[in-house]
Amino acid sequence: MASPALSSQAPEVPGDHQAKTAAGLRIALYSGNYNSVRDGANKALNRLVAHLLARGAAVRVYAPAHPDHMFDAPGDVVEVPSVPIPTRSEYRVTYGLSKAVREDIKAFRPNVMHVSVPDFTARQAQKLARKMGIPVVGSLHTLFETYLDYYGFGFARPWGERYLARFYSRCDLVLVPSAVLGDVVRRTSGVPTAIWSRGVDRTFFDPARRDEAWRQAHGFGPDEVAVAFFGRLVLEKGTAIFAEIVSELRRRGHRVVPLVIGEGPERERLAGALGEAVFTGHVEADELARAVASADIMVNPSVTEAFGNVNLEAMAAGLAVVAADVPVVRTMIEPGLSGFLADPASAGDFADQIERLLADPALRRTFGTNAREAAERYDWDAILDSVVASYRSLVKGIAADG
Numbered sequence: 001m002a003s004p005a006l007s008s009q010a011p012e013v014p015g016d017h018q019a020k021t022a023a024g025l026r027i028a029l030y031s032g033n034y035n036s037v038r039d040g041a042n043k044a045l046n047r048l049v050a051h052l053l054a055r056g057a058a059v060r061v062y063a064p065a066h067p068d069h070m071f072d073a074p075g076d077v078v079e080v081p082s083v084p085i086p087t088r089s090e091y092r093v094t095y096g097l098s099k100a101v102r103e104d105i106k107a108f109r110p111n112v113m114h115v116s117v118p119d120f121t122a123r124q125a126q127k128l129a130r131k132m133g134i135p136v137v138g139s140l141h142t143l144f145e146t147y148l149d150y151y152g153f154g155f156a157r158p159w160g161e162r163y164l165a166r167f168y169s170r171c172d173l174v175l176v177p178s179a180v181l182g183d184v185v186r187r188t189s190g191v192p193t194a195i196w197s198r199g200v201d202r203t204f205f206d207p208a209r210r211d212e213a214w215r216q217a218h219g220f221g222p223d224e225v226a227v228a229f230f231g232r233l234v235l236e237k238g239t240a241i242f243a244e245i246v247s248e249l250r251r252r253g254h255r256v257v258p259l260v261i262g263e264g265p266e267r268e269r270l271a272g273a274l275g276e277a278v279f280t281g282h283v284e285a286d287e288l289a290r291a292v293a294s295a296d297i298m299v300n301p302s303v304t305e306a307f308g309n310v311n312l313e314a315m316a317a318g319l320a321v322v323a324a325d326v327p328v329v330r331t332m333i334e335p336g337l338s339g340f341l342a343d344p345a346s347a348g349d350f351a352d353q354i355e356r357l358l359a360d361p362a363l364r365r366t367f368g369t370n371a372r373e374a375a376e377r378y379d380w381d382a383i384l385d386s387v388v389a390s391y392r393s394l395v396k397g398i399a400a401d402g
Contacts, residue, residue: 020056022388025395027052027059028110030080030125032117033091034063035073038284039232040309041141044198045116050074051384060108062101062125064092078104080121094121102128111395112137118167126170135394138171139196140181140306165189172394175387177307180327194390198307199380200316207318207372209286209293218278219257220294225358226259228295228319230310231302233264238301238324243273244347245299245354252351254358261291293317296364297357300324303344308332312378315339315371320364322353338370 029049033042052059059075064082080101082092097105105128113129114137115122122138129136165188168174174189175196176182182193212222220226227246231237242258249256258274263282271279280291292298298314300323308329314321315338323329325341333339340353357364 021385022052022391023056025052025057025112025388025391026108026110027057027112027114027391028105028108028125029059029061029075029114030116030122031061031063032094032119032121034061035077036065037091040198040305040307041116043309044141046073047199047380048196048384048387051381052388055385055388057388058108060104060110062097062105064094094119096121097124097128106132110134112391114139115171116141118164123167123170135172136170137173137175137391137394138168138191139175140168140177140185142304142306161188173390175390178328178331180331181306194386194393196387196390197378197383198309198312199378199383200309200312200375201380202316202372202375204289205292205313205316205375206289207293207368209289209317211290211294214290215294218259218280218294220259220278224257225297225364226295227256227354228259228261228292228298228314230261230292230295230298230300230314233260233262233266233270235266236302236304237264238303238344239266239270240273241301241344241347241350242299243270245301245350246274246277248347248351249354249358252355254355259291259295261288261295289317292319295319297322297354299350299354301342301344301350311339312375316375318368318372320357320367321371322350322357332374333371334374337367338374339367 029045031045034045049059049061053074061075061077062080063077065079078101080094081098082094085091085093111134113125113134115125116139126136168185168189168191171191174185174191174193176185176193177197179195182195185191185193215226229242233239246256246258258277260270260277260279261283267279271277283291292314296319298319298321300308300311300321302308303324303326306328308323311321311323311329311332321333321339322342323333323339324344326344329341333341335341342353343349
C-alpha cells in the first residue's frame, strides 16, 4: 500500500484566507523532492500547496521520503518508492509509480495532475492522467540541461534538451517562472505556457534585520564590506567561479573575506579554494534573515536556475547584487539601477562590477534601496492566485468561487 499521508495541516498563508478561489480543484502533485531538502524549487512547491489549501483546494503530494532530512511540509504527502542518488544522498530518485501509489491517485480523484520534475516517474504520471482523462500541468523550476556541463557530460546536452522538449510536449500547460522561458518552452515543445513567477517575504528578508553585533561576531568590522555567496554549495550554483572571482579580487589588492551562507557537498572544496572565509553552514528562520541582511554585496554566478530566488531574496534584504547575465535575471535586475550583471564565464567581469561597489558605498546603498523597491513587485498571494487561475483554465465545470 502507499505510505500514509504525513501531514494534512494547511499552514498560514499571508493574505485573504476567506476567499476560497481554489474550491473544487483536486490537485495531484508529483515532486521529485518535496519535503527533504529546502532548495528553491522545493520551497516554491511548499508555498504553492499551502496557498492552494488555504484557498479551498484539495491537494495530495506524491514524492520520495528521506529518512534523515524530513521536515514538516504542507498537504497530504504519500511516499513514492525511491533510492538515494550516489554522492548526493540528500536527493532521491524515484523509479516509477507503484501499484499502491497508482491506486491512491485514482482514489483521490484529482482533476489536475501536476508534475514538477521531468523524470521517469513523472512520465508515468502523465500517462496515468491521460487514462483518467484529466489535464497535465508541468512546472519548470530548474534548467536541468545545464547541469550536464558541470558534471562532465556537456556532450549530452543536446540529447537532454530534446528529452525535455518531448517531456513538456506531453503536458497541456507548462508553468514557467518568466516570459523568456515561456518563449523557449513554446518554441521547443509547442505547448501553451503560463507564468508562475516567484514571490518574496519582505518582512523576512528585510534590511532592518541587519545586525552589527552579528557581523562583529563573525569578524566583519563596521566599515568592512561583506561579499556573500548565498545558496546550496553545489557545483551547479557556480561555486567554482565564485572562488575564481574572490581570487581575482584579491589579486587586484582587495582584502575580501567571503560570507558563504549555505551548506552542501562542495563546502570542503570551496573552503580550500577560498582560504580565509566565513561559512555559516545551513541556517534557517531568523538566523538566515539576519545573515543575508548583514551582508553588503551578494554575488550569484549561477546560470542553472529557472528563476533565481536568492537574487530576489537578497534584493528584498537591501543588498547590492552582482549576478550572472542570463535572460531570466535580466527580468529581475536592472543593470546600473538595482544591481550589476556580469559575463557568466568571466571571473574578471564579475570582479570589475564588484570593484565598483567596493569603491563606492553610496552606490551600494542606492542599489540596495532600489533593489528593495523592485522586490515589492513580487507578491506571493497575487502570484499564486495566478497559478490557481491557470489550473481553472484547464478544469471544466467548477464554479469560480467554489
